[in-house]
Amino acid sequence: MAPFSLTTYDEVRPKARIIAEVTRKRAMPPWQPVAGFAHFAGERRLSAAQIRTLELWSAAGAPEGDPKTLQVFPTFPDEWQLGKPDLVVEVPEPMEVPADGPDIYQCFVVPMEVPRTRYVRAVEFRPSNRRVVHHALLFADASRIGKDPKYPCFGTIGLLPSLGLGGWSPGNGPIRMLDGAAPPLQAGSRLVAQVHYHPDGKPEMDKWKVGFYFTDEAPVRRVVDVGLATRAIDIAAGDAHYVVRQHFTIPIAVDAVGVIPHAHLVCREMRAWAILPGGRKQWLLNIADWNFNWQDQYRYATPIRLPADTRIEMEFVYDNSTANPRNPHSPPQRVVWGPGTDDEMAGIHVQSIPVHMEELPELGRALWGAVMRSVGGRFYTPPE
Numbered sequence: 298m299a300p301f302s303l304t305t306y307d308e309v310r311p312k313a314r315i316i317a318e319v320t321r322k323r324a325m326p327p328w329q330p331v332a333g334f335a336h337f338a339g340e341r342r343l344s345a346a347q348i349r350t351l352e353l354w355s356a357a358g359a360p361e362g363d364p365k366t367l368q369v370f371p372t373f374p375d376e377w378q379l380g381k382p383d384l385v386v387e388v389p390e391p392m393e394v395p396a397d398g399p400d401i402y403q404c405f406v407v408p409m410e411v412p413r414t415r416y417v418r419a420v421e422f423r424p425s426n427r428r429v430v431h432h433a434l435l436f437a438d439a440s441r442i443g444k445d446p447k448y449p450c451f452g453t454i455g456l457l458p459s460l461g462l463g464g465w466s467p468g469n470g471p472i473r474m475l476d477g478a479a480p481p482l483q484a485g486s487r488l489v490a491q492v493h494y495h496p497d498g499k500p501e502m503d504k505w506k507v508g509f510y511f512t513d514e515a516p517v518r519r520v521v522d523v524g525l526a527t528r529a530i531d532i533a534a535g536d537a538h539y540v541v542r543q544h545f546t547i548p549i550a551v552d553a554v555g556v557i558p559h560a561h562l563v564c565r566e567m568r569a570w571a572i573l574p575g576g577r578k579q580w581l582l583n584i585a586d587w588n589f590n591w592q593d594q595y596r597y598a599t600p601i602r603l604p605a606d607t608r609i610e611m612e613f614v615y616d617n618s619t620a621n622p623r624n625p626h627s628p629p630q631r632v633v634w635g636p637g638t639d640d641e642m643a644g645i646h647v648q649s650i651p652v653h654m655e656e657l658p659e660l661g662r663a664l665w666g667a668v669m670r671s672v673g674g675r676f677y678t679p680p681e
């Protein structure tokens with residue numbers, strides 16, 4: 298879905314100047330977390346030396362290197378990257394994406410052939426048309442609540458899923474679950490996919506598929522979503538620095554394995570860290586220039602151990618002034634919490650594995666308490 302390919306010298310040479318520019322600004326390759334805070338697997342970031350090399354090469358007239366030292370460009374398999382899936386779920390009707398107009402956030406609810414509970418080892422999302430698919434988030438829904446097979450859904454998917462199955466954005470391959478933590482996909486579950494389509498100038502079609510890989514090994518560990526969120530968002534028109542904070546103290550020791558942040562268009566900065574019981578600060582995420590269009594799910598390079606009584610804190614900053622190029626309103630308007638395009642949200646999901654699985658219910662109770670307080674947060678502030 299990038300506007301052009303950069304895999305041969307002939308493709309790259311005419312773009313040398315813009316390549317030097319977008320890499321210098323760190324707009325490309327797209328990667329939001331700031332270097333040096335938390336370390337993630339698969340960071341798409343160039344080093345200062347690499348950026349300098351591109352700059353010097355462009356300034357020198359983009360010379361071709363010695364063909365003898367040419368590295369063979371990796372080939373990307375056209376088929377499923379992990380071999381034949383155990384189950385393939387395909388959207389029944391192709392999605393029609395018009396030539397232009399606003400981005401489309403479409404939710405699809407697709408039945409799956411899951412006659413008995415299966416444990417999910419890996420999932421791969423494959424759009425048929427990568428030019429228009431910006432990202433996809435996948436969930437399972439085990440409820441029998443009627444739902445349209447297709448509905449618009451910006452922000453949230455509009456139902457409480459029974460399982461999060463990860464997602465896809467350009468450059469991502471299959472999602473592999475952590476060893477010993479294959480989550481159960483309940484019998485009769487439906488797949489809910491939120492797909493973000495980006496019109497590319499001509500009418501397009503996409504018919505995506507999802508491949509599931511199962512294992513018979515029941516999980517011995519569980520990844521728990523430690524979610525921090527708040528609905529207390531009310532940003533005056535023109536306010537260039539509106540700060541939202543939230544915190545949560547984990548009652549048990551966990552290993553944080555990943556983090557998923559979420560906000561909409563006027564959010565600019567996202568920070569999350571943990572204060573360990575001894576007072577040490579451990580960064581979990583730092584995004585200095587949030588861009589809704591490049592949202593991702595981040596997995597830590599190595600799990601971060603958070604002992605019992607660690608306090609997780611988040612701080613999001615919103616710019617609802619004309620200085621924010623991504624402000625959807627001109628002139629700016631008041632923005633409040635809500636699921637719509639023009640509303641805002643603030644959430645951090647720290648994917649955590651309890652160190653002692655038998656303590657899981659204690660974490661569950663604490664999380665439930667936090668949800669209750671956040672829903673009632675406008676009316677009731679608990680004592681610290």
Ligand code: HEM
Nearest residue numbers: 298299300303312315316319320325326327341466467468
């Ligand atoms: C060092 C690696 C990369 C270079 C040198 C590069 C270069 C560029 C350039 C020159 C543009 C056009 C910018 C403009 O016209 O203003 C661009 C746009 C774009 N690139 Fe890259 N790119 C890189 C990596 C990537 C990766 C890894 C992805 C996908 C994961 C990607 C996705 C896009 C997209 C979607 C656009 C369209 C503009 C946007 O949506 O922000 N690029 N890139």
